[in-house]
Structures are given as structure tokens and as C-alpha cells.
Amino acid sequence: MKKVLEIKDIGKTFTLSKKQQKLEKTKTNKKVAVDHLSFDAYEGEIFGLLGPNGAGKTTTLRIISTLIKADYGDVLVDGKSVKNEAGEVRKKIGFLTSELKLEDFFTPNYLFDFFSTLHGISLEEKEKQKKKLFDRFGIGEFAEVKVANLSTGMKQKLSLAISLVHNPNIIIFDEPTNGLDVITAKVVTDFLKELRSEGKTIIISTHIFSLVEKICDRVGIIINGHMVACDDLKTMTAEKNLEDVFFDIYSQEVGDK
Amino acid sequence: MKNVLTIVKKELTRFFKDKRLLITTLILPAVLIYVLYSFMGTAIFSQLNNSDEYVPLVYVNDIPNSIDNLLTTSEIKLEKKSYSLEEIEAIKEQITNQEADLLLIFSDDFDQMVAEYQTGLGDAPYILMYYNSGNTSSYTIYQTLESLFNSYESIIANKFDINMQNDKFDLVTDENVSSMIFSMILPFLILTFLFSACMSVAPESISGEKERGTIATLLVTPIKRSELAIGKIISLSIIAILSAISSFIGVVTSIPKLLGGLGEDISVSASVYAFKDYLLLLLIIMTTVLVIISIMAILSSLAKSVKEATTIISPLMIIVMLVGITSMFGNVNSNLFVYLIPIYNSIQAMGSILSFNISYINILVTIVSNVCYSLLFIYFLTKIFNSEKIMFTR
Ligand SMILES: Nc1ncnc2c1ncn2[C@@H]1O[C@H](COP(=O)(O)OP(=O)(O)OP(=O)(O)O)[C@@H](O)[C@H]1O
Ligand SMILES: [Mg+2]
Numbered sequence: 334m335k336k337v338l339e340i341k342d343i344g345k346t347f348t349l350s351k352k353q354q355k356l357e358k359t360k361t362n363k364k365v366a367v368d369h370l371s372f373d374a375y376e377g378e379i380f381g382l383l384g385p386n387g388a389g390k391t392t393t394l395r396i397i398s399t400l401i402k403a404d405y406g407d408v409l410v411d412g413k414s415v416k417n418e419a420g421e422v423r424k425k426i427g428f429l430t431s432e433l434k435l436e437d438f439f440t441p442n443y444l445f446d447f448f449s450t451l452h453g454i455s456l457e458e459k460e461k462q463k464k465k466l467f468d469r470f471g472i473g474e475f476a477e478v479k480v481a482n483l484s485t486g487m488k489q490k491l492s493l494a495i496s497l498v499h500n501p502n503i504i505i506f507d508e509p510t511n512g513l514d515v516i517t518a519k520v521v522t523d524f525l526k527e528l529r530s531e532g533k534t535i536i537i538s539t540h541i542f543s544l545v546e547k548i549c550d551r552v553g554i555i556i557n558g559h560m561v562a563c564d565d566l567k568t569m570t571a572e573k574n575l576e577d578v579f580f581d582i583y584s585q586e587v588g589d590k
Numbered sequence: 591m592k593n594v595l596t597i598v599k600k601e602l603t604r605f606f607k608d609k610r611l612l613i614t615t616l617i618l619p620a621v622l623i624y625v626l627y628s629f630m631g632t633a634i635f636s637q638l639n640n641s642d643e644y645v646p647l648v649y650v651n652d653i654p655n656s657i658d659n660l661l662t663t664s665e666i667k668l669e670k671k672s673y674s675l676e677e678i679e680a681i682k683e684q685i686t687n688q689e690a691d692l693l694l695i696f697s698d699d700f701d702q703m704v705a706e707y708q709t710g711l712g713d714a715p716y717i718l719m720y721y722n723s724g725n726t727s728s729y730t731i732y733q734t735l736e737s738l739f740n741s742y743e744s745i746i747a748n749k750f751d752i753n754m755q756n757d758k759f760d761l762v763t764d765e766n767v768s769s770m771i772f773s774m775i776l777p778f779l780i781l782t783f784l785f786s787a788c789m790s791v792a793p794e795s796i797s798g799e800k801e802r803g804t805i806a807t808l809l810v811t812p813i814k815r816s817e818l819a820i821g822k823i824i825s826l827s828i829i830a831i832l833s834a835i836s837s838f839i840g841v842v843t844s845i846p847k848l849l850g851g852l853g854e855d856i857s858v859s860a861s862v863y864a865f866k867d868y869l870l871l872l873l874i875i876m877t878t879v880l881v882i883i884s885i886m887a888i889l890s891s892l893a894k895s896v897k898e899a900t901t902i903i904s905p906l907m908i909i910v911m912l913v914g915i916t917s918m919f920g921n922v923n924s925n926l927f928v929y930l931i932p933i934y935n936s937i938q939a940m941g942s943i944l945s946f947n948i949s950y951i952n953i954l955v956t957i958v959s960n961v962c963y964s965l966l967f968i969y970f971l972t973k974i975f976n977s978e979k980i981m982f983t984r
Pocket of ligand 1: 347348349353364365366384385386387388389390391392393540982
């Protein structure tokens with residue numbers, strides 16, 4: 334299988350403001366969010382980054398998506414480095430999180446066109462992609478309704494469509510089912526599986542075991558910025574279920590310190 | 591560059607399709623200013639004209655013919671008669687009680703005495719005027735008559751004449767009056783409108799997008815941060831200029847009404863300026879908006895929310911107002927270096943254009959330095975958009 338994503342020993346330390354120090358209840362103003370983390374992802378797979386709150390999942394995905402820079406290490410996306418070729422990387426990936434919002438004032442149609450233009454997509458290509466995605470998510474009938482008037486589920490589906498305007502080969506999805514009802518969540522996870530069957534590479538982050546068990550091919554467990562386990566889901570859950578595996582590792586990791 | 595256009599187009603679409611925004615930034619300023627200024631003008635006018643409608647009541651004892659002729663044309667109600675001593679006392683009582691305005695008493699055979707009288711020889715004929723300085727109309731008519739009699743006296747004495755020919759002695763032109771008034775108030779007003787116009791769009795567009803998380807969606811596309819910065823600045827500037835123009839129209843249409851209150855003699859008209867003057871003014875306004883918008887954009891991008899942005903920018907408003915007030919003192923600064931100071935240079939340059947003291951080199955320095963400042967600020971804004979610390983804090 335072709336290796337499309339190479340995370341090579343990345344790390345990120347945040348400097349906390351006084352206010353953040355109080356919130357996090359620490360005395361030091363440094364917070365190591367990602368610590369010497371490496372993993373690879375291959376064509377046509379869903380890779381799950383599993384970890385508790387504050388483990389460093391979002392930070393990792395943001396580094397891969399070029400939104401923030403790693404202090405050290407590098408990420409190669411289809412051979413392009415996030416350090417030196419951020420622009421190229423952005424063309425190859427679609428980044429999505431429930432924190433990414435669309436402007437309330439515009440309609441799905443307008444936003445799709447707008448983001449297509451920013452990605453430099455030809456008109457023909459755009460119409461094709463729009464029809465495909467709008468049909469897939471049933472956005473078509475709301476194409477001229479302002480985002481403000483769409484339901485949360487429809488908004489999420491629209492964000493998904495918008496982040497795929499350029500038909501990227503690599504999709505990074507932070508907490509894909511966060512805040513969604515079971516029906517919308519299923520639409521999203523089914524769609525991710527569909528994308529996989531098209532040969533796309535998908536990285537998701539989550540703290541939900543069942544989601545990983547349902548859709549992921551490989552899983553990396555991340556605790557305190559470390560990748561503590563990384564393997565095929567099948568191999569990892571050969572003897573115990575994912576939850577037990579996680580807590581075994583977790584008690585070891587936390588107990589060590 | 592294409593991405594810049596895409597951003598500008600989106601921002602303008604956002605603006606022009608939003609009825610509420612359109613009304614509050616484009617229509618309301620013009621209407622409010624027009625109504626406010628017209629109202630102020632009418633209020634001043636009616637106050638000044640109050641005294642005109644009132645007809646003062648003047649009692650005259652034994653009016654001489656010459657004086658009678660003098661007073662017939664004026665709008666004074668004259669009660670002419672030979673009054674007895676008691677009646678005269680009663681009239682004085684009325685003046686005290688503000689029921690009558692004035693009592694005029696002439697010395698006997700006034701006209702004849704005046705004709706015969708030679709300066710310094712014997713008793714001079716006299717006029718007595720009883721009035722009440724606590725009563726505005728009484729005091730006004732007293733002053734009017736006093737100066738009337740004084741000039742009458744100087745005419746009949748006729749030692750020399752002052753400005754007696756039929757000529758225009760006050761050489762002020764409408765152009766002078768207009769340019770003086772405009773150069774004193776317009777720079778300040780324009781700056782105020784520009785600032786509040788910028789204030790109404792910049793924080794919302796930048797901190798707002800940051801607060802709602804929509805800017806992050808843009809940052810994951812291949813658009814360059816500099817393109818985003820330039821696109822935002824250009825579109826916000828266009829909107830701010832439109833809004834400022836709206837306010838400007840309000841001022842220009844209401845100024846005649848406002849100044850109309852000051853009297854018919856002053857006719858103020860914006861037509862005293864040539865096309866070239868308007869063009870220079872527009873250039874100054876446009877580059878000033880660029881400077882203000884880019885400063886506000888930087889402050890807004892540093893803020894976490896629209897509210898925080900507004901709080902940060904408000905003190906700036908006071909500084910800008912204070913700078914703006916300097917135009918009210920007239921004199922245009924001619925030192926070339928002050929035209930390097932942002933905002934102040936715009937105020938001075940606008941003042942110089944409006945008062946016909948144009949120095950092209952100063953205006954050039956103003957425009958060029960404004961553009962340079964804006965470019966510098968856009969560079970900073972790009973840096974900020976690039977900074978994960980600012981764009982992705984929690
Ligand atoms: N911009 C920032 N400034 C300071 N600290 C940060 C920043 N972003 C993240 N952190 C800290 O880094 C650590 C990792 O955060 P991250 O968001 O990557 O965790 P996560 O695994 O996504 O958690 P969650 O499940 O809560 O989303 C946390 O302790 C967080 O407080
Ligand atoms: Mg997270």
C-alpha cells in the first residue's frame with residue numbers, strides 16, 4: 334500500500350498565559366501538547382487517533398493541516414513537507430472540525446462556489462463535485478437557504494461538503510461525530526467509509542471507542558502527547574476489546590509518572 | 591491576486607445583500623445628519639427671527655417732523671401725541687412693567703433748534719429715551735434708535751462722510767465665506783464620519799469572523815494570508831468610503847439650512863470648489879480610510895471578540911477626534927514633516943484644499959505616506975493571520 338502521510342517525530346509546546354495557567358492548574362507556563370510523535374497513514378484507510386481530552390489530538394491534526402507549525406519534526410503529505418510547501422499541502426488535504434464554521438449569511442450554493450474559487454477549481458469540475466456532494470447529503474433542496482436557517486445536522490453536512498470542494502485525497506477530520514445526533518452521525522460515518530472505498534486516506538481523531546471500532550482500519554492511542562500504541566485495529570483488539578486495551582495502557586502510562 | 595478579488599467580492603456581497611447593514615451604514619447616516627443639521631438650522635433661524643415678528647411699542651411726545659419722517663419706514667408702533675406730565679409718568683410705569691418699550695421726549699422746537707444750533711454755543715437740543723434694559727425688546731429698540739439718531743446727527747452736522755457712496759464696501763465674497771466655513775468644519779466632520787464608518791464594519795468583519803470560527807475555515811484553503819489581508823482591507827475600505835459618502839451627502843445638503851439660520855447675507859455653496867479640489871479631497875479620503883481601516887483591522891485581529899475589539903478601538907476614537915479638532919483653529923501647517931504623521935496629515939491636507947491653500951508637495955507627501963503606512967499595516971496583518979498564537983488561542 335502506498336504511504337501518503339508520514340508524521341515524523343513532531344512536537345509542540347505551548348506557552349501558557351497567566352489565565353490559562355490558572356485554568357489548567359499548573360505552575361509552569363509551558364504545556365507539552367505533542368511529544369515526539371510519529372505515525373504513517375496509507376492510501377485507502379481510515380486511521381483513528383484515539384485519546385482522552387487534552388491528549389494532543391487536535392494539535393497533531395492542526396500541524397498536519399498546516400494551521401500551526403511544529404516546534405520540531407516534519408510531516409510529509411504525499412511527499413510534500415508542511416514546513417516548506419504548506420500551500421501544496423493545503424491543496425491535497427481537506428481539514429474539517431466541528432469548530433470550523435460557515436458564515437451564517439450565505440447560502441450553501443454561494444459558499445460552495447466561493448471555496449471552489451479559492452481552491453482554483455474549474456467551473457466544470459466544480460459543478461460535478463457540487464452535484465455529487467449536494468446529492469449525497471441532500472443539501473440540494475436547501476441550496477438557497479441561508480446557513481443561519483439550516484439545522485445543526487445540515488450545517489455539519491454542508492461543512493463536510495465544503496471542505497471537500499477540491500476533492501482532496503487526504504481528509505483530516507477532528508472529532509467527526511462531535512455534537513451530532515445518531516442519524517447525522519451515521520450519515521457522516523457512512524460517507525467516510527464511502528470515501529475510503531474511493532481510495533482516499535482519512536485521519537480522524539476521537540475519544541469514542543465505538544466509533545474507532547466501527548470505522549477505523551488502524552488506530553493510534555495518544556496520551557499526554559505521546560503515541561503509546563499504534564497498530565491495526567484487528568491486531569490490537571485480538572484479545573481484548575478496545576476499551577480494555579486502552580485502560581491497560583492508560584494505567585501503565587499514568588502509573589509510571 | 592485572483593483570490594483577493596474573490597474575498598472582496600464575498601465581503602461586498604455580504605454587505606449589499608444585507609438590508610439591515612445597508613440601512614444602518616449607508617442610508618441612516620445621511621438621513622440622520624440631514625435631519626439633525628436641518629433641525630439645528632431651523633432652531634437657530636427661528637430664534638434669530640423671533641424679535642423681528644415682535645412690534646415694539648414706542649410712545650413719542652411732540653414728535654418733530656424730521657424724526658417722524660425718519661421713523662415712518664421702520665416697523666415700530668409709534669404712539670404720537672402731546673402727553674401730560676401724569677401721562678408721561680404712567681408711560682414710564684408701563685416701561686418698568688414691560689408693557690411698553692420706549693418713551694421718546696424731544697426738547698422744545700427740536701427741528702428749529704437743531705437747524706440753528708452751532709457746536710459749543712448755548713444749550714444743545716436734546717432727545718430723552720426712557721427704556722428698560724431688563725426687557726430685551728425695549729433694550730433692542732433703544733440701541734437701534736440710539737444708533738439711528740447718532741447717524742442722523744452726524745449727517746446733519748456733516749463734517750465728513752464714511753462709506754456714503756453706493757458701493758460694495760465689504761469685499762468678502764461668497765467664495766471666501768464658503769471656503770472659510772468649509773475648511774474649518776469639514777475636515778473634522780469628514781474624519782469623524784470616516785472613523786465611525788470604519789468602526790461599524792472592521793471589528794465585525796475581522797473579530798467577528800474570528801469569534802465565530804469562520805476565519806479558520808478560510809485559513810485551511812490554499813489562499814495566501816497576504817491575499818486574505820489585502821482582500822479584507824480593500825473591501826472594508828470600499829464599504830467605509832460608501833458609508834462616509836453617505837454622511838457627507840447629509841452634511842452638504844444640510845449645510846445651507848444650517849447656515850441659513852445665521853442670516854441671508856451668507857450664502858454658502860460647495861460649488862466654490864473646482865473638480866480638481868474634489869479629486870484631491872477624494873484621494874486624501876481614500877488613503878485615510880486605508881490607514882484607519884488597516885489600523886482597526888490589526889486591533890480587531892488581536893482581539894478575541896467583537897466586544898473586545900470595540901473596547902480596544904474606542905480610546906483611539908478620542909485621539910482621532912482631538913487631532914480632528916486642530917482643523918477648527920484655521921491655520922494650515924506648512925511644515926512638510928507634519929505631513930508624515932498619519933491622520934494629522936489628512937486633516938491638514940483637507941484643510942489646505944478647502945481653504946484654497948493647496949501645496950501639492952504636502953498633499954503628495956500625505957497620500958504617499960498614507961499608502962506606505964497602509965502597506966506596512968497590511969504586512970503586519972498578514973503576520974497576524976499567520977500567527978497561530980493569535981488565530982488559534984483558546
Ligand atoms: N493554543 C493553545 N495555547 C495553549 N495551550 C494549548 C493550545 N492548544 C492546545 N493547548 C493545550 O495542549 C494540550 C493538547 O490540546 P489538544 O487540543 O491538542 O487536545 P485534544 O486531544 O484535542 O483534546 P480534546 O479532546 O479536548 O479536544 C491541552 O492541554 C491544551 O490545553
Ligand atoms: Mg480536540
